[in-house]
Amino acid sequence: xxxxxxxxxxxxxxxxxxxxxxxxxxxxxxxxxxxxxxxxxxxxxxxxxxxxxxxxxxxxxxxxxxxxxxxxxxxxxxxxxxxxxxxxxxxxxxxxxxxxxxxxxxxxxxxxxxxxxxxxxxxxxxxxxxxxxxxxxxxxxxxxxxxxxxxxxxxxxxxxxxxxxxxxxxxxxxxxxxxxxxxxxxxxxxxxxxxxxxxxxxxxxxxxxxxxxxxxxxxxxxxxxxxxxxxxxxxxxxxxxxxxxxxxxxxxxxxxxxxxxxxxxxxxxxxxxxxxxxxxxxxxxxxxxxxxxxxxxxxxxxxxxxxxxxxxxxxxxxxxxxxxxxxxxxxxxxxxxxxxxxxxxxxxxxxxxxxxxxxxxxxxxxxxxxxxxxxxxxxxxxxxxxxxxxxxxxxxxxxxxxxxxxxxxxxxxxx
Ligand code: SF4
Numbered sequence: 582x583x584x585x586x587x588x589x590x591x592x593x594x595x596x597x598x599x600x601x602x603x604x605x606x607x608x609x610x611x612x613x614x615x616x617x618x619x620x621x622x623x624x625x626x627x628x629x630x631x632x633x634x635x636x637x638x639x640x641x642x643x644x645x646x647x648x649x650x651x652x653x654x655x656x657x658x659x660x661x662x663x664x665x666x667x668x669x670x671x672x673x674x675x676x677x678x679x680x681x682x683x684x685x686x687x688x689x690x691x692x693x694x695x696x697x698x699x700x701x702x703x704x705x706x707x708x709x710x711x712x713x714x715x716x717x718x719x720x721x722x723x724x725x726x727x728x729x730x731x732x733x734x735x736x737x738x739x740x741x742x743x744x745x746x747x748x749x750x751x752x753x754x755x756x757x758x759x760x761x762x763x764x765x766x767x768x769x770x771x772x773x774x775x776x777x778x779x780x781x782x783x784x785x786x787x788x789x790x791x792x793x794x795x796x797x798x799x800x801x802x803x804x805x806x807x808x809x810x811x812x813x814x815x816x817x818x819x820x821x822x823x824x825x826x827x828x829x830x831x832x833x834x835x836x837x838x839x840x841x842x843x844x845x846x847x848x849x850x851x852x853x854x855x856x857x858x859x860x861x862x863x864x865x866x867x868x869x870x871x872x873x874x875x876x877x878x879x880x881x882x883x884x885x886x887x888x889x890x891x892x893x894x895x896x897x898x899x900x901x902x903x904x905x906x907x908x909x910x911x912x913x914x915x916x917x918x919x920x921x922x923x924x925x926x927x928x929x930x931x932x933x934x935x936x937x938x939x940x941x942x943x944x945x946x947x948x949x950x951x952x953x954x955x956x957x958x959x960x961x962x963x964x965x966x967x968x969x970x971x972x973x974x975x976x977x978x979x980x981x982x983x984x985x986x987x988x989x990x991x992x993x994x995x996x
Pocket of ligand 1: 671
């Protein structure tokens with residue numbers, strides 16, 4: 582990571598956080614009148630995407646910090662909420678859709694934290710179950726190099742009992758998470774991939790063993806964990822390679838402490854393909870055969886996605902029959918053929934994940950009718966649990982019902 586210059590919006594020059602970041606970063610700084618000045622400078626360089634990773638722009642978030650994740654109505658989405666602390670990333674993944682999402686993309690951090698805190702207080706006052714992440718438009722932990730944002734958020738979430746914070750990363754920047762009284766309201770999460778993909782497509786990210794080491798340290802510090810195999814990338818030998826990653830994961834970490842594991846195959850809007858070809862000339866990932874999905878994104882053909890998901894899910898189930906696995910941006914057919922149920926069978930994907938968060942993070946379920954927290958499907962019991970109801974612990978767990986055979990196991994043994 583090489584931040585070579587700091588741009589400071591004139592509106593935030595005097596904020597203490599601006600001054601603190603400036604002192605910690607120690608690079609030349611320039612005060613700008615507006616975002617346009619920064620965007621024009623970045624856009625005028627030969628590789629604006631790369632340039633946008635090498636400067637840091639401090640500004641005021643003019644919109645909302647708390648947002649709905651921009652899912653799509655065409656695929657099952659999980660009703661995730663975003664805490665929009667900043668944009669873009671100094672790491673460099675070939676498939677990263679942020680390369681074309683912003684025009685041009687710029688590493689930008691919002692320093693008006695008084696507004697962020699006020700919005701969070703309003704969210705917490707609703708006493709609804711929320712899963713909130715900072716890792717949709719950026720990596721959650723890169724900002725800990727220059728700010729105390731992880732500590733700020735972990736402390737805030739620890740003091741309430743309805744929402745969980747997910748910090749999703751490809752770094753090992755976990756130092757700030759140590760010695761915090763997190764009250765299990767923060768989930769430490771990693772995106773995982775095979776060593777080959779990390780080496781060739783995820784420049785500047787931590788190795789797979791370093792990510793798992795960092796997760797093990799967080800587990801030791803009492804944090805619940807989550808993992809995202811996303812994007813799964815198809816290449817010769819990929820199935821064996823993903824299985825090795827899964828085996829390593831479960832040899833180091835406790836399945837009982839995993840809130841969820843998501844799976845999603847490679848997908849991107851068409852303009853990203855040209856960016857990959859230009860910026861990652863050795864990359865092969867853009868040359869696979871793709872189909873255009875209902876949301877306009879390019880994806881592998883459905884039978885290929887289903888085949889890979891089945892292999893991976895079967896391996897996860899061997900090691901962790903109870904862990905919640907979900908698919909990112911897939912339709913009911915893919916769910917049924919890989920997991921053996923559809924989200925509707927368990928009250929919706931959002932409900933399924935809320936219940937897992939309730940169990941692992943000890944959320945207060947008073948606001949949810951008891952009848953809505955009991956569901957079974959596909960041999961799995963999605964009863965909510967381990968959370969709290971009217972002050973008492975709810976004893977059941979998300980578990981495979983005794984004697985039930987998971988449908989993926991059945992599917993695999995037939996083929
Ligand atoms: S780590 Fe995430 S945000 Fe950063 S470049 Fe890779 S995909 Fe994009």
